[in-house]
Amino acid sequence: MSPTKKVCILGSGNWGSTAARIIGNNVLKLPDFDDSVKIWVYEEIVGRKKLTEIINTQHENVKYLPGHKLPENVVAVADAAEVVKDATHIVVVIPHQFIQNLLDTIHGNILPNAQAISLIKGIGISSQGMTTMTQIIHRTLTISVSSLSGANIANEIAEEKYCETTIGCSDPDEAIVWRSLFNTSYFQVNCVNDVIGVEFCGALKNIVAVGAGFIDGLGLGNNTKAAIIRIGFLEMRRLAMHISGAQIQDSTFMESCGMADVITTCYGGRNRRLAEEFVKTGKSMPQLEQELLNGQKLQGYLTAGEVHSYINSCGVNDHFPLFTNIYEICYQGKHPRTIFDGLNVDFSRDTLTPSPVT
Numbered sequence: 001m002s003p004t005k006k007v008c009i010l011g012s013g014n015w016g017s018t019a020a021r022i023i024g025n026n027v028l029k030l031p032d033f034d035d036s037v038k039i040w041v042y043e044e045i046v047g048r049k050k051l052t053e054i055i056n057t058q059h060e061n062v063k064y065l066p067g068h069k070l071p072e073n074v075v076a077v078a079d080a081a082e083v084v085k086d087a088t089h090i091v092v093v094i095p096h097q098f099i100q101n102l103l104d105t106i107h108g109n110i111l112p113n114a115q116a117i118s119l120i121k122g123i124g125i126s127s128q129g130m131t132t133m134t135q136i137i138h139r140t141l142t143i144s145v146s147s148l149s150g151a152n153i154a155n156e157i158a159e160e161k162y163c164e165t166t167i168g169c170s171d172p173d174e175a176i177v178w179r180s181l182f183n184t185s186y187f188q189v190n191c192v193n194d195v196i197g198v199e200f201c202g203a204l205k206n207i208v209a210v211g212a213g214f215i216d217g218l219g220l221g222n223n224t225k226a227a228i229i230r231i232g233f234l235e236m237r238r239l240a241m242h243i244s245g246a247q248i249q250d251s252t253f254m255e256s257c258g259m260a261d262v263i264t265t266c267y268g269g270r271n272r273r274l275a276e277e278f279v280k281t282g283k284s285m286p287q288l289e290q291e292l293l294n295g296q297k298l299q300g301y302l303t304a305g306e307v308h309s310y311i312n313s314c315g316v317n318d319h320f321p322l323f324t325n326i327y328e329i330c331y332q333g334k335h336p337r338t339i340f341d342g343l344n345v346d347f348s349r350d351t352l353t354p355s356p357v358t
């Protein structure tokens with residue numbers, strides 16, 4: 001039987017390259033799928049060579065995932081339209097600030113029966129309000145879009161250390177196929193019928209990670225960080241429910257994409273690490289990103305800004321004191337110690353009325 005399906009990957013950063021290792025190996029065991037996996041690389045020169053050329057000869061993304069070989073059936077391509085043109089399954093894994101440009105590039109080049117999955121942790125803001133990545137992808141490409149998010153620090157997964165993840169997919173048959181592309185003995189996938197809930201968790205936990213980094217930068221202890229994690233988790237859930245209450249399942253917050261990701265990101269992630277440096281050095285987040293991440297990108301401080309513009313426009317800041325404080329520390333020069341201001345909201349009596357997602 002010749003393969004009827006073909007998967008491609010849009011994005012080759014730290015997580016994109018790790019996902020490529022998993023998918024590249026898995027397709028070789030899936031008779032329905034073509035063995036070749038094209039991966040879109042935002043082209044750049046590393047040393048004196050193109051990154052695509054390095055990946056295709058050394059089978060390693062030496063800039064974003066050094067020290068881990070990619071399967072040889074993963075082929076780097078610099079033209080995104082070329083990558084998607086014959087793919088039935090499109091994995092989107094780029095920093096959220098670049099999504100619309102990428103979609104505009106591939107729009108008109110995809111197969112009509114293609115479907116996508118977003119591994120991105122971020123949200124979009126438009127004049128109509130807050131939008132999730134799957135909604136942005138669906139609106140531009142008019143295809144079915146699922147989400148994948150979890151307690152998934154890419155470097156640890158590349159080392160094949162056991163962890164879990166969550167796929168949000170509304171079609172059970174599609175969920176089985178996505179799971180087959182990602183699941184391994186060390187990367188355990190659980191599927192839930194809650195696309196938006198999964199991605200809200202992934203996006204909003206990055207703000208909490210920034211708060212956790214501030215606590216570390218202030219030299220405060222584990223109890224303080226646990227308090228920030230707890231309050232941050234409640235604000236995540238409150239905001240997601242406020243925006244899309246009827247569409248989100250509360251149980252999603254107990255999946256890997258929810259509580260587990262808040263924990264891992266507040267201890268091991270890049271957003272946490274650079275927020276600690278922000279406190280210790282007084283440098284801005286963009287400057288620290290430029291100096292310390294070697295091309296990798298932060299999502300947390302941008303998401304804090306996007307969420308602030310949304311809750312401010314709705315006049316509900318008082319219901320999100322932690323998110324508001326983190327925003328003001330990142331953008332308005334407030335002292336990191338102000339993170340504790342007004343953190344006595346009673347989450348047991350929620351008076352926020354749901355406001356529909358756009």
Ligand SMILES: NC(=O)C1=CN([C@@H]2O[C@H](COP(=O)(O)OP(=O)(O)OC[C@H]3O[C@@H](n4cnc5c(N)ncnc54)[C@H](O)[C@@H]3O)[C@@H](O)[C@H]2O)C=CC1
Pocket residue numbers: 011012013014015016017041042043064093094095096098119120121122152153154155295296297298299
């Ligand atoms: N790294 C991790 O541990 C995890 C990351 N994620 C999420 O995955 C998404 C992608 O992150 P990573 O793969 O870690 O990327 P990364 O932060 O490691 O690398 C940045 C990527 O952006 C590309 N880039 C730079 N300028 C660009 C532009 N103008 N247009 C398009 N691409 C450009 C770079 O070439 C590089 O591939 C993010 O939303 C992140 O939150 C999710 C789970 C784990």
Ligand SMILES: O=C(CO)COP(=O)(O)O
Pocket residue numbers: 121150151152153154209261264265268269270271272298299
């Ligand atoms: O999403 C992540 C872990 O699940 C990675 O978080 P950072 O982007 O902060 O490294």
